[in-house]
Amino acid sequence: MTETVEDRTDIAADIESVPELLAHALRIEEDAEERYLSLAEQMETHHNHEIARLFRWFAGHEAEHAQEIRERMACMPLPDIKPWDYKWQGAESPEAVDYAEVRYTISVREALELALAAEKRAFDFFGRIAAVAKDPEMRRWAAEFAEEEAEHVRLVEKEIARLGPEAPAPVEDPDPPNEPL
Amino acid sequence: MNEQATIKRKASDYKSEVKPVWCPGCGDYHVLLALTRMLAASGTPPEDVAVISGIGCSSRIPAYTNCYGFHGVHGRALALGTGLKIARPDLTVLVMSGDGDGFSIGGNHFLHACRRNVDLTYVVMDNQVYGMTKGQPSPTTDPEWDSALAPGGTGIRPFHPLVIALASGANFVARAFSGQPNETARILHEAVMHPGFSFVQVLSPCVTFRPEQAEWKSQVHPAPVEPTDDPARAARRIMTDDGFNIGILYRGDRPVLTARATRDPAPVETLERSFAT
């Protein structure tokens, strides 16, 4: 009842079974998809259409991913886990971009870097389970998920590389609130 | 109306089609997330939930949910929610408001809702500023914060919502941080489950007028001790904490105010009797 986030910082290691692991994996992808969609909507509402498209593209990826997992575990009953009982290491499922990191003037590079960080967190999550789980089958699953995330990381890194080395100037808001008339 | 409570629901079932107009980066997105996750976990059908608010950026939240909602006038959400809950005890009533709405203009209702202890949950999305009216100091704003309305700062001691809640008799008192949506969902869940008046202050940054609140992420930390059921102790703790203790801080067991409806109501005609001479 009274345990708190911090208490659970390192509890990814506590995942005890394959179904539990799969439930986490599925949640990770679903959350990531949902988050990207929501961010895309925000960008549309605030007219940053370029980034909106980018987020939708990521969302599509995550959706595919989630679907794959769903198909693979179709006959495996997964445990019903309350949002706060997932064994993440941080405040949120690792692959979801933190809402707080996003501004409406965000640039492509910044968006990609956020995505990269998210993919890396997911990779770390699975990687850690793959390293510490006792159940070999869990390790196998985790390693497989970790590899997929690694694939994503490379993909995003490639995109960032394509942007070229020079960092684009941060976009300032030419219509700040309270602009005097 | 709870017959469908066993259907498994997803957080998205509690979200409406309406796209929020909050600034990207606003903490309120996380609060919405936490709210819908909490409701999904509770399984209460969306039609049995009412989300009541006042006016402010934060108070826009009802229309973003798929529950019944009331976007009332500035500062009166708690009174409206109280009337609703007493009249319709079958509903889950969440009152959601901002620090301006809830602690400035709505301060009196806060005091008296705590005392009254009706079984509802009060969530204040605290960004220490009036967001909607573009950046004036709220009761929880730092006295030094410079703004157009208070150049150089207000010089006024911030309002301490948790202490006031305790002092006025809230039955459940917690602090959450929007950047931890799952923990926030858990706290909201406990708040809803706890009988009586539950108060949750959610630190929810305003990226636009208080960009410095991005720091909160690294400042929050779990409350170091268990929740207590002793209000004096809880108050002392909270009065001396750093404002970033996250968790459930107090759980009381005061009797809940209910409508005391008669089990078998008399027919209205019986009321005439007293007038006969």
Next chain:
Amino acid sequence: MNEQATIKRKASDYKSEVKPVWCPGCGDYHVLLALTRMLAASGTPPEDVAVISGIGCSSRIPAYTNCYGFHGVHGRALALGTGLKIARPDLTVLVMSGDGDGFSIGGNHFLHACRRNVDLTYVVMDNQVYGMTKGQPSPTTDPEWDSALAPGGTGIRPFHPLVIALASGANFVARAFSGQPNETARILHEAVMHPGFSFVQVLSPCVTFRPEQAEWKSQVHPAPVEPTDDPARAARRIMTDDGFNIGILYRGDRPVLTARATRDPAPVETLERSFAT
């Protein structure tokens, strides 16, 4: 305007010709006595004192004094007094109100006046009932007290004014009993002298609607310990006392909010400059 402060004055110099319409036996007579004695002792000329009130039996007090008075609307005395004191820092401002006026409809101003810490004195004549409207429960009324509006009692936890005052930042907190007019005068005197917002709850029985309050006389007792300057400690003490501790319970030293008026004001014409293109 204090040049006459050395003239020796009597309590009666602070009483007007107007005969109170309070019920004989009402505690408010004693409060009036304490007030005028205090003022006489302070020597402040009556024209430099303003007594501001709301609506209620207790709120009738200004016209019974020979000071400037404002008998405002129900619940808003503190706001009115705050405006007056900020605009006219040279005056001694006393805001005097009842438990309904001050804690029910006026609760929000109480919270924020405590925070704001303007140098005025707030006296609430608490009889735990709405006297003027003939006997309804007030926020400080016992939950079991039976009345026409709440047959069998409200079932609601009483409001704890001193705790709320502390929690909101009052700079001086005391409890007095009208039946001890000299002690009350002393407490009021200290309250007025103390810089910042001072709050004094005066238990002042209503003989008409709460005749049982005649008992208070034997229930009150001096606070067993010295006033503290630690609000958390003061709160703990008060939260656990029996409600009849009389005396000064807390003295703080928060900075007083003043108008921050410029020493040498600029001519109004200078304001035009910003509009020129």
Next chain:
Amino acid sequence: MGRQDDPAAFAATRGRDEDSVSLAILGSGGAGALTTGGLLLEAAARRGLYGMMTRSVGPQIRGGEAAAFLRLATRPVECMADRFDAVVAIDWRRADRFADEIALDAGSLLIGDPGKPGEGTRAGTEAPPPPALTRSGAAVVNVALSDLAATVPGGRENMVALGLAAGLIGLTAEELDGLIERRIGPKGADAVAASRAACALGLDEAGKLPRRFPLPLPADPRGQRWRITGNEATGLGAVEGGVRFAAAYPITPATEVLEWLAPALRKVGGVLVQAEDELASINMIIGASFGGVPAITATSGPGLALMIESLGLAVASEVPIVVVDVMRGGPSTGIPTKSEQSDLNIATLGCHGDAPHLVLAPLSVGDCRFTAGWAVHLAETLQCPAVLLSDQFLGQSSAVIAPPDPAVFATQRKTLPRTIEGYRRYELTQDCISPMALPGTAGGQYTADGLTHAESGLPSSKAGDHRNQLDKRQRKLLEAEYGSLWAEVEGEGDTVLLCWGSLTGAAREAAARLAAAGRPVRLVALRLIAPLKAEALAEVIGDRRVLVVEQTHSGQFLNYLRSAGLLAGAPRSLRRPGPLPIRPGEIEAAVMEWSQS
């Protein structure tokens, strides 16, 4: 000082009303004048008479000077008379304070204890009643009430006064005995005996009076009588109309509505909550009604002022509520214990923005029952707040009447019965009423909003949405069916007496007298103030000239009617602010005067 302010001068011009008798019973600090008045009213009711009692008290919470004003009659009465037949003073001490309110003439009697003269009257040189009363020419009768009471062990002056007053109007010892038995019985046999004896002494004294005003039996002596105040009747009508939730913040003179509702609602399965202030009370009832439970609050001017912002919310979000305003003297704190009709402005036009809503006014104490019920019915069916403008006179007068009509309607809020696809809370419909989903109805979820919204309820700042919803909310009121209930229209004549609310009783009585005097007028008393049935009103007025009667200083009612383009042809205005009521004779006189001019 005009004639209106000088009751004596005024009374002198009026005759006695043959069907009724009017008494004032006075006393200071605990003399029991109000109790005496109440007992007398009850005795009259038992005999099948009709009647009305109002009271006036000093500023003291208790123990102040008090007056009970009674009018007892063989036919229904809805206002006080022009003059008093007699004043019975248990003591004369502060009788001067009530002089304004007691119109007397040479036919009146001033009966009281010579041992307790008025303040400032010089013993020996002057009669014990204060000059403000004696200068009417009324006959002074000294009855040593306190000496008489002293002859009975445990006897009290007010019981002697009761007997005296009862005798004055022709009640019998038997009638009084029964009353005393019922009322004093619980205090034991000794008390009953003492009261009876004291009362009998009073009855004896009555026999010696120079004049008496005995009332015959009423036309229907066996008819049932209720003793009820307007505030109680308002509560009753509201509950009958379906109200099951009330939020309360006490205020004079509305508190009794709330105090009546508290136990009554509990009995019938409803609930009353005490709020921290009026801002809370109106929002609580909006919340309850949003949840589907018909809801009410009651207040007076200052409280209504605080509710105004949220009244607009109820208009915009289309949540039915009933707000009772029992008006008192204004502005600001004003005169809390006296009647005035000066909240008409705020009730009709007090909201910011264009916020059409219902405003109704009961036309008599008994009509509070009907009009309150109708207010609930209209609010519920039209999804709109209704302000019920009662006043201190209606609210706090104790009337003895035949049981008043209840409002019987098939009240049904137009709700969303079941899930429909694409539900829009604020849909533009034929009758301008949008079906309202109640929480708990699956598929009906929406967010009620005070922001300008589209049909869906979502905020919109589009000109079309704004206008559509404004149109809808205006039209639903204008096009609703009010039948003939919007006003009472009585009689024929070349003049219309146009009034509203509590002045109806006086106007009706004036109309009756004018008819009897061969100068018939048409009475038009508005029960529905807003929306104003302007066309119907223009029609019942026709080309008659109009005398607008109201209890305000600025002529709020007159102005309101004119704002609708009515009364183009020089209407006359008979108006006065509180605290003194406008008497039937004044209205009669105004019509007569106009006829002569």
Next chain:
Amino acid sequence: MGRQDDPAAFAATRGRDEDSVSLAILGSGGAGALTTGGLLLEAAARRGLYGMMTRSVGPQIRGGEAAAFLRLATRPVECMADRFDAVVAIDWRRADRFADEIALDAGSLLIGDPGKPGEGTRAGTEAPPPPALTRSGAAVVNVALSDLAATVPGGRENMVALGLAAGLIGLTAEELDGLIERRIGPKGADAVAASRAACALGLDEAGKLPRRFPLPLPADPRGQRWRITGNEATGLGAVEGGVRFAAAYPITPATEVLEWLAPALRKVGGVLVQAEDELASINMIIGASFGGVPAITATSGPGLALMIESLGLAVASEVPIVVVDVMRGGPSTGIPTKSEQSDLNIATLGCHGDAPHLVLAPLSVGDCRFTAGWAVHLAETLQCPAVLLSDQFLGQSSAVIAPPDPAVFATQRKTLPRTIEGYRRYELTQDCISPMALPGTAGGQYTADGLTHAESGLPSSKAGDHRNQLDKRQRKLLEAEYGSLWAEVEGEGDTVLLCWGSLTGAAREAAARLAAAGRPVRLVALRLIAPLKAEALAEVIGDRRVLVVEQTHSGQFLNYLRSAGLLAGAPRSLRRPGPLPIRPGEIEAAVMEWSQS
């Protein structure tokens, strides 16, 4: 949809205004449309032109779609024009949202980046602007702003747009360079260079446009110009009028009054306090003014509603205060960012009881200065609250004008200079103004009261006292000297255009055009709403027919005038609620139509 709601249909019937040019600059999320508009306005001001800019934004707090509407002219302008000459879109994305507000015709230009078409427009098949704009027949001109900007290192689209718009109205490169230097200078030389270069590209593009609307120099090019909003002007006028205390609770669109006052008051030795709510803010200013310091607060409809109870207190206790209501769309939360005149009811008649007080309305952005000062003067001299009815249009429009008139009065509250025997605060005096003792004055002690009181200030429920004080408070307003300031009366003709407040600009422009067209009318614009100068108004109307123009749904102004017995002969009403303003051409058309019928 009537013609009024269809700007295209409407614009088609109107001609171009030769003295002014009207531009809309659009953009979404951070495109910089508002900044661009502001710069353009400033450039125009520097040239000695006149102008006005309003803005419209999406519901997002920032990063939403935004539009700057500009009208620049060689003569003073007080309203927006009927139609726009050109739209410059940095992008077309949510341009549809503003279509209602942008009246265009075949003579207009739609200039924008083809690479950023409107949402939902099908690339290739349709022009980039949304159909809602193109169906006006306006010519579409594609200018690849973003490609152009990309050719300049650090160049931004909105700077290209600035150059384009500047070129369109005939501003020169030199004028723009100076502007950029001043505004961008602080960001460094690179930024200045980039902006200049981008701007120059825009100017070049302007040269290629099919049409341009160059403005000549104004008649008085060397005249001083102020750039000011109505909210700022209100603050300025108030301080000039003597205000030294303000209490604030933020609300759109009044916040800027308060935010302007905060530092300004501090500068001149006054103070602004932020209150916890509007109940507090009005009571704070009552307190300050009771202490002798002229005091103000500013709010909008919802806040005014909360202040109503205490406004009545200020009336009854005769404490001067000024309450600014910057009106927005109502009822309830309504449309906070759009203008409406629908708080007339609450401002004039919103109090409970009879509570006469001052209501004033500024007639233009610049007049906010004068009328605010006059409001302070009247409040102080008449010891009465004044409500100043500004609105979102006046308050938030940025105007370029000649320095407006200040209100210069010898404002002096009638105070008690020294001790007098038997001082009575509410004494009945000849001019109905009772000398007011300020705290600190020995012998002047009294208790101000909202209860009905005697001259002494002590509570009274006597009819005479009540009436005397009601009379006095009414008469002091009615008999005060307002000179000719109560209204602007201009021109002759058989028709009166009757309006108030912010609609004056449009009505005045309509009157000028009608006069030019040989159909002169008389303009009557009320600055003093209450007390209504009914006789003077009747006189200036004479037997002319009357067109009442107002921005409400229910015709509040019309009804208010009729309530005073005015306008008996069938007036016409031209009215519409917000958010769309009533344009001069509509008023002109209504008069023309009436003439023909």
